[in-house]
Amino acid sequence: MMMIEMPAWQLIGVGVTVLGGFAGLVKLLLLQTERRLDQRFAVMDERFNAVAKDGERLRNLELSFERLRADMPLHYVRREDYVRNQTVLEAKLDALALKLENVQLKGIKQ
Structure with missing residues (x-):
C-alpha cells in the first residue's frame, strides 16, 4: 500500500483550491442561469407589450363600435x-x- 504524505499547509492549499474551483463553477452556472432567465424575461416582456398593444387596439375598436351604435339611429332608418x-x-x-x-x-x- 502506498501512502502519500503532505504537509498540513499543502493539504489546506489543495482543499482551498478545490473549494475555490467548485465555488467558481457554481458561480459560473448561476451567472449562465441568470443570463438565460434575463433572455426569457426579455422575450416575455416583448410578448406582454404586444398583448398590451393588442388590448389597447381592442379598446379603441370597442369605443369606435360604441360610437357607431350611438350614431346609427341618427343616420339609419x-x-x-x-x-x-x-x-x-x-x-x-x-x-x-x-x-x-x-x-x-x-x-x-x-
Missing part, C-alpha cells in the same frame, strides 16, 4: 319604420285623392 311611414303617407294621399274625387263629383252634379 329601420325597414319597419320606413314601411310604416310610407304606409301613413300613402293613406293620407289616398284620403286626399278621395276628397278631391268627391269635390269633383259634387262639382259635376251641381
Whole structure:
C-alpha cells in the first residue's frame, strides 16, 4: 500500500483550491442561469407589450363600435319604420285623392 504524505499547509492549499474551483463553477452556472432567465424575461416582456398593444387596439375598436351604435339611429332608418311611414303617407294621399274625387263629383252634379 502506498501512502502519500503532505504537509498540513499543502493539504489546506489543495482543499482551498478545490473549494475555490467548485465555488467558481457554481458561480459560473448561476451567472449562465441568470443570463438565460434575463433572455426569457426579455422575450416575455416583448410578448406582454404586444398583448398590451393588442388590448389597447381592442379598446379603441370597442369605443369606435360604441360610437357607431350611438350614431346609427341618427343616420339609419329601420325597414319597419320606413314601411310604416310610407304606409301613413300613402293613406293620407289616398284620403286626399278621395276628397278631391268627391269635390269633383259634387262639382259635376251641381
